[in-house]
Amino acid sequence: MAHGIAYLESQKLMASEQNPIVLCSLGDGSITEGEVAEALQMAVLKKLPILYLIQDNGWGISATGSEMRAMDAYEYAAGFKGLERRRVDGADFVESFKAVEAGINYVRSTRQPILIHATCPLLGHHTSGVRKEWYRGEDLEDHQQRDPIQMLKKHLMEQGATEDEFKRVEKNALKKVTKIINGH
Ligand SMILES: Cc1ncc(C[n+]2csc(CCOP(=O)(O)OP(=O)(O)O)c2C)c(N)n1
Ligand SMILES: [Mg+2]
Incomplete structure (x- = not known):
């Protein structure tokens, strides 16, 4: 390529x-x-x-x-x-x-x-x-x-993020990756 x-x-x-x-x-x-x-x-x-x-x-x-x-x-x-x-x-x-x-x-x-x-x-x-x-x-x-996800969570919490915000980021990331894997 x-x-x-x-x-x-x-x-x-x-x-x-x-x-x-x-x-x-x-x-x-x-x-x-x-x-x-x-x-x-x-x-x-x-x-x-x-x-x-x-x-x-x-x-x-x-x-x-x-x-x-x-x-x-x-x-x-x-x-x-x-x-x-x-x-x-x-x-x-x-x-x-x-x-x-x-x-x-x-x-x-x-x-x-x-x-x-x-x-x-x-x-x-x-x-x-x-x-x-x-x-x-x-x-x-x-x-x-x-575990990079747990390390990112710790980092975000230290920056003042809430558990709910982290869950939202995690849910959106999962949705995005699933979409890529499924090819649409
Ligand atoms: C050309 C070729 N040689 C050897 C193999 C056999 N093989 C499959 S996985 C692997 C080791 C890969 O190690 P790494 O890149 O560190 O991946 P990990 O085991 O960490 O997922 C080998 C030697 C192969 N699939 N293709
Ligand atoms: Mg390896």
């Missing part, structure tokens, strides 16, 4: 105000795959407008980060000359919102790739067939403490 956009822009076949970017969302396990190295290499070589968003939950199915990789995605990104990179606490809504907004602005204005490494808790199962209680132990409690 980003190659296509870059080509259309180079041929002046796309109105400059459109300024589209590509979002590529990956996990901390999937970024270790070989194809990802090829994609990053091309993205920096051809200066492609991509935001790589890495959700690092410390697990790749049932393997922990330390069992499957020697570095995290932020450290890995340093090897790709020209790839901007940021670290963010992916459980902190305000911090994440600002980092992604800044990342989008960076790609829109420079037409070059950026990688955002977001540390996130893993609250659910890998799939309905791969259950977290089969292989996870003490980290479950630690991850639960970093």
Whole structure:
């Protein structure tokens, strides 16, 4: 997609105000795959407008980060000359919102790739067939403490929001996401 956009822009076949970017969302396990190295290499070589968003939950199915990789995605990104990179606490809504907004602005204005490494808790199962209680132990409690929705609630309450306001935000968000998932 980003190659296509870059080509259309180079041929002046796309109105400059459109300024589209590509979002590529990956996990901390999937970024270790070989194809990802090829994609990053091309993205920096051809200066492609991509935001790589890495959700690092410390697990790749049932393997922990330390069992499957020697570095995290932020450290890995340093090897790709020209790839901007940021670290963010992916459980902190305000911090994440600002980092992604800044990342989008960076790609829109420079037409070059950026990688955002977001540390996130893993609250659910890998799939309905791969259950977290089969292989996870003490980290479950630690991850639960970093539930982004509860952290946002705490933050809003500290800013003076009421329980009712929070419930309204939660209900609207659920409605919006359900609509997107259902495709209408
Ligand atoms: C090309 C490819 N290689 C391997 C797999 C098998 N596989 C499925 S999920 C997974 C680990 C993904 O880890 P991560 O990106 O951290 O996602 P998470 O387990 O945290 O959801 C692997 C290796 C696959 N689906 N496709
Ligand atoms: Mg993972």
